[in-house]
Amino acid sequence: MSKDSEAPPTAYPSTSLKKQDQEGTKGLDSLLEPGANWTQLEFWDDEGKAPYLKDYEGRGLLKDKAVLITGGDSGIGRSVAILMAREGADITFVYLPEEEEDAKWTKSQIEKAGRQAQTLALDITKEENCKKAVDAHIEKFKKLSVLVNNSAMQEICQDFREIDLSVVEKTFRTNVLSMFAMTKFALPLMKRGSSIVNSCSVAAYMGNPQLVDYSSTKGAIATFTRSLAQQQAPNGIRVNAVAPGIIWTPLQPATKNNPPEAMDSLGVQEAPLQRPGMPIEVATAYVLLASPLGSYFTGEVIHGTGGIEMQG
Numbered sequence: 001m002s003k004d005s006e007a008p009p010t011a012y013p014s015t016s017l018k019k020q021d022q023e024g025t026k027g028l029d030s031l032l033e034p035g036a037n038w039t040q041l042e043f044w045d046d047e048g049k050a051p052y053l054k055d056y057e058g059r060g061l062l063k064d065k066a067v068l069i070t071g072g073d074s075g076i077g078r079s080v081a082i083l084m085a086r087e088g089a090d091i092t093f094v095y096l097p098e099e100e101e102d103a104k105w106t107k108s109q110i111e112k113a114g115r116q117a118q119t120l121a122l123d124i125t126k127e128e129n130c131k132k133a134v135d136a137h138i139e140k141f142k143k144l145s146v147l148v149n150n151s152a153m154q155e156i157c158q159d160f161r162e163i164d165l166s167v168v169e170k171t172f173r174t175n176v177l178s179m180f181a182m183t184k185f186a187l188p189l190m191k192r193g194s195s196i197v198n199s200c201s202v203a204a205y206m207g208n209p210q211l212v213d214y215s216s217t218k219g220a221i222a223t224f225t226r227s228l229a230q231q232q233a234p235n236g237i238r239v240n241a242v243a244p245g246i247i248w249t250p251l252q253p254a255t256k257n258n259p260p261e262a263m264d265s266l267g268v269q270e271a272p273l274q275r276p277g278m279p280i281e282v283a284t285a286y287v288l289l290a291s292p293l294g295s296y297f298t299g300e301v302i303h304g305t306g307g308i309e310m311q312g
């Protein structure tokens, strides 16, 4: 599909995302240009001519629940935090200390929804910090209804012969081992009706030649989800995942070795919808899976890819 072909209309920013580089940083939502959308859904007029945006309104699907999210300050995790707060949940979220600015804004949005927010600047590659996060959540909210394992990192490596094993280890620690640790500490506190939602990726299914290590972690997350779901089904705890396609979040421009030009047409060539997704467009799947709307879903991976066909 040519980048110059006419893109379908959309109320979200679709093409010509401005060149930008957040490389070497952990990535901030506040620096994205154009800004991403975490809170508004796209609607259409009856003629199918004019898309417009409208705020997501909760309807009590998670009323008085308590949710713990890793990487909840920005991107997809931010949108999940805000939507779940609008559905009635109090939220604890974990983030990297460098992302304080994003965390403050997300906290303010949770509070604006009338719910309580607890923010924890912790590096979850350390097992003791995963324990700290779960302990602090229980201390404040006294229950753990939903765990969202969402934090991740990725670094591009074009040639496997040059792959840096310390980066591979860090990627697995951040994306996979933290999920084991968070889940190990969380599960004993979760009751029948609780659920876990993990962030997988299109890369788990398609592979990605530049991200062999990251893609492998996402494959592990899909298998983790299916295996744990079978183990925990008798306990009434559902375990699912969402596999986003190309979503407009700080992960993209902050990725090490990702050239700023790559942002210019992000998602346009790859996705049949000819644009990157906005965080809210996949965050809704987390709400589905975590809430009673998803009561018959377990061991599932929902793909939100703008039409990119998954293999498997």
Ligand SMILES: NC(=O)c1ccc[n+]([C@@H]2O[C@H](COP(=O)([O-])OP(=O)(O)OC[C@H]3O[C@@H](n4cnc5c(N)ncnc54)[C@H](O)[C@@H]3O)[C@@H](O)[C@H]2O)c1
Pocket (backbone or CB within 6 Å): 026, 027, 070, 071, 072, 073, 074, 075, 076, 077, 094, 095, 096, 099, 122, 123, 124, 125, 150, 151, 152, 153, 174, 199, 200, 201, 202, 203, 243, 244, 245, 246, 247, 248, 249, 250, 251, 252
């Ligand atoms: N953006 C995409 O195109 C895309 C596509 C597929 C999957 N995903 C997945 O979605 C999830 C969310 O990513 P995003 O795109 O919203 O990017 P993001 O950069 O906004 O979120 C990543 C989060 O991970 C957190 N994090 C990273 N390392 C951490 C550490 N050591 N300790 C604590 N927190 C840490 C960061 O604080 C940040 O909040 C990730 O699992 C990612 O793999 C994203």
